[in-house]
Amino acid sequence: MSVGAIRSVGVCGAGGTMGAGIAIVAARAGFRTLCHDTSTGALARARVECTAFFDKAVARGKMTAPARDSALAAVVPAADLAALATCDLVIEAVFEDLATKRALFRELDAICPPETIFASNTSTLSITEIASGCGREDRVIGLHFCLPAPLMRLIEVSPGINTSADTLHAAWAWAEACDQTPVRTQDKPGFILNALLVPFNNDAIRAVEAGVASPADIDTAIKAALGYKMGPLELIDLVGLDTQLRLGEAFYPITLDPRAAPPPLLRRMVAAGHLGRKSGRGFFRYDGNAMFGS
Amino acid sequence: MTLPHAPSYAPSYAIIAGGDSRAFPPGDPFLAGAVPSEQAEVLIFLAGAPFRSDPARTAILIELGCECLGVHTGEAAGEEGSNVLGLARWRNGADPPSPLVELVRQPRSADGAIAAARDVLASAGLTVVVVADQAGRIVDRLLRPKLNAALRFLDEGLASAHDMDVTCRLGLGYPEGPIERVQRGGLADHHDVCRALFEIYGTAAYAPARRAVVAAQRRAHGVG
Numbered sequence: 442m443s444v445g446a447i448r449s450v451g452v453c454g455a456g457g458t459m460g461a462g463i464a465i466v467a468a469r470a471g472f473r474t475l476c477h478d479t480s481t482g483a484l485a486r487a488r489v490e491c492t493a494f495f496d497k498a499v500a501r502g503k504m505t506a507p508a509r510d511s512a513l514a515a516v517v518p519a520a521d522l523a524a525l526a527t528c529d530l531v532i533e534a535v536f537e538d539l540a541t542k543r544a545l546f547r548e549l550d551a552i553c554p555p556e557t558i559f560a561s562n563t564s565t566l567s568i569t570e571i572a573s574g575c576g577r578e579d580r581v582i583g584l585h586f587c588l589p590a591p592l593m594r595l596i597e598v599s600p601g602i603n604t605s606a607d608t609l610h611a612a613w614a615w616a617e618a619c620d621q622t623p624v625r626t627q628d629k630p631g632f633i634l635n636a637l638l639v640p641f642n643n644d645a646i647r648a649v650e651a652g653v654a655s656p657a658d659i660d661t662a663i664k665a666a667l668g669y670k671m672g673p674l675e676l677i678d679l680v681g682l683d684t685q686l687r688l689g690e691a692f693y694p695i696t697l698d699p700r701a702a703p704p705p706l707l708r709r710m711v712a713a714g715h716l717g718r719k720s721g722r723g724f725f726r727y728d729g730n731a732m733f734g735s
Numbered sequence: 736m737t738l739p740h741a742p743s744y745a746p747s748y749a750i751i752a753g754g755d756s757r758a759f760p761p762g763d764p765f766l767a768g769a770v771p772s773e774q775a776e777v778l779i780f781l782a783g784a785p786f787r788s789d790p791a792r793t794a795i796l797i798e799l800g801c802e803c804l805g806v807h808t809g810e811a812a813g814e815e816g817s818n819v820l821g822l823a824r825w826r827n828g829a830d831p832p833s834p835l836v837e838l839v840r841q842p843r844s845a846d847g848a849i850a851a852a853r854d855v856l857a858s859a860g861l862t863v864v865v866v867a868d869q870a871g872r873i874v875d876r877l878l879r880p881k882l883n884a885a886l887r888f889l890d891e892g893l894a895s896a897h898d899m900d901v902t903c904r905l906g907l908g909y910p911e912g913p914i915e916r917v918q919r920g921g922l923a924d925h926h927d928v929c930r931a932l933f934e935i936y937g938t939a940a941y942a943p944a945r946r947a948v949v950a951a952q953r954r955a956h957g958v959g
C-alpha cells in the first residue's frame with residue numbers, strides 16, 4: 442500500500458469503546474469506513490453514538506450539516522467480516538487478547554487483498570507477536586489511539602520487527618490525513634504513554650499506601666507543582682482501578698520493572714469493589730458528578 | 736476532594752533568613768508580609784538559618800532541601816513531633832518556585848502548629864499540602880522516577896524526545912513533557928535530587944539516569 446492510497450478503512454470491534462471512536466475519526470476525515478463487530482447489538486449502539494457525536498458537532502458549530510451527512514454516509518455497517526475485502530486499511534480494536542487478535546488477522550489475511558494494511562490498537566500486547574503467523578507481517582503496524590478517540594489527537598505509531606517502511610509511511614500519512622498527530626515509538630510494552638503512565642500511577646498508589654499524604658493532598662500537590670489537569674489518583678478512579686490492575690499485570694511480567702507491578706493496596710481495593718467512579722468509590726467517593734475526599 | 740483552605744485569620748510570621756532560599760527568593764511577595772520576630776506567632780527559618788526551638792511559638796517552620804525534617808529536630812522511634820514543621824516549596828531546578836508548599840509533619844506534630852502554618856502559607860496564596868517526613872515528599876517521590884524512565888527510554892531508542900513530550904502533552908494533557916521539563920530544570924539538578932532519594936530508597940527508579948549523571952559530571956569538570 443503506497444502513501445495516499447488508503448481510501449477505505451475497516452474497523453473490527455467497531456461496537457466497542459475504542460472501535461466506535463476510531464470509526465468516527467476515519468469517517469470524519471472522509472474515508473469510507475466499514476464497521477465490523479461480532480456483536481450486532483454493540484454495532485447498532487455504536488451507530489447511535491456516532492450519529493449523536495456528529496449531531497453534537499453540528500450543534501456546536503464544529504461541523505456543517507452537509508459534512509455530518511457525508512460522514513454518516515461513509516459509516517457502513519459490516520456484519521460479515523468478508524465485507525472488509527474492499528478495505529485498504531483494517532484497524533482492529535477487539536478484546537485485548539493475543540489469540541483473538543492473531544486469529545482475526547489470519548482470517549482477514551484470507552479475505553483482504555495482499556496490499557491491505559492491518560493495524561492494531563492494542564495497549565499492552567506486542568505488535569510483532571500479534572502479526573506473527575498472519576501471513577503479511579510486513580503490513581502489520583500498531584496504531585494506538587487515546588480515549589476518547591474522536592477528541593484526542595494523538596496516535597502512537599509502532600512498527601513491529603517485520604513491518605516494512607512502506608507500511609509505516611502509509612499508516613503515518615493516513616493518521617495525518619485524519620488530522621491526528623502521529624508519534625513514532627518502538628514495539629515495547631506500553632509504547633510511550635502507558636510505559637510512562639502506568640508506573641507513575643502505581644507510584645501514586647504506593648505513596649498512599651506508605652502514608653506519605655492523603656489521596657486529596659497527593660493529587661493537589663501534583664496539580665499545583667506540575668500543572669497537570671488531573672491528579673494521578675483522580676485519574677485512576679476515572680479509568681478504573683481494575684483497568685490499572687490489568688495494565689500492571691500485563692506489563693510487569695514482561696518488563697520486570699518493579700514500578701509496573703500492581704501495588705498490594707490496588708489489589709485490595711479492587712477485591713473490595715472500590716473500582717473508582719464506576720463503582721462510586723475508589724480513592725475518592727462519588728455521588729453522581731460530585732466528588733468527595735476518600 | 737479537599738476544598739481550598741480559606742483561613743479566616745492569618746497568624747503573624749517572622750522570617751529568619753539564612754543563605755539562598757529556594758522557597759522564597761529575594762523579592763518574593765511572601766517576604767514582605769513578615770513582622771519582627773518578637774511579634775510573630777510563627778517563625779520561619781529559611782535555608783541555612785541556624786534553627787533554634789521555641790515552644791512558646793504557635794509553629795516553627797524550617798525550609799527543607801532534599802533532607803528530612805528529622806535531620807533538624809532529631810527523631811524518637813516514631814514518637815517525634817512538636818511545634819516544629821518542615822516547609823518545601825516545589826521548584827523545577829532554576830525555574831521560579833511553584834505555588835505548592837509541602838508542609839512536612841512528624842507523627843506527633845502539634846495539630847495547632849499545622850493549622851497555623853497552613854493559615855500563614857495559604858493566606859499568601861500558596862497551595863499547601865501536609866506530608867509525612869519521607870524522602871522526596873510527594874512531588875519528587877512521584878516525579879523523579881518518571882523523569883528517569885523517560886531519560887532511559889531516550890537512550891534505548893523507544894522514541895525521540897519530541898515524540899515523548901508530544902505524547903504527554905496530547906495524550907495526557909500535561910503542560911509539558913518529561914524531557915522538556917527535566918532539561919529546563921537542569922539535568923544536573925535532577926541528578927542531585929535523585930541521589931538524595933536513592934540514598935534512602937535504594938531502588939533503581941531513583942538511580943539518576945545516565946544523562947543526568949553525565950550532566951553532573953560535566954558540572955563537576957566546570958563544563959556543564
Ligand SMILES: NC(=O)c1ccc[n+]([C@@H]2O[C@H](COP(=O)([O-])OP(=O)(O)OC[C@H]3O[C@@H](n4cnc5c(N)ncnc54)[C@H](O)[C@@H]3O)[C@@H](O)[C@H]2O)c1
Pocket residue numbers: 453454455456457458459460477478479480483533534535536537538541545562563564565585586587588
Ligand atoms: N478503552 C481504552 O481506554 C483503550 C485505549 C486505547 C486502546 N485500547 C485497546 O483497544 C482495544 C479495544 O478496547 P475497548 O476498550 O474498546 O474494548 P471493548 O470491550 O469496549 O470493545 C471490544 C469490541 O470488540 C468486539 N469483538 C471482540 N472480538 C471480536 C472479533 N473477533 N471480531 C470483531 N469484533 C470483536 C466486541 O464485541 C466489542 O464490541 C483493546 O486492544 C484495548 O487494549 C483501549
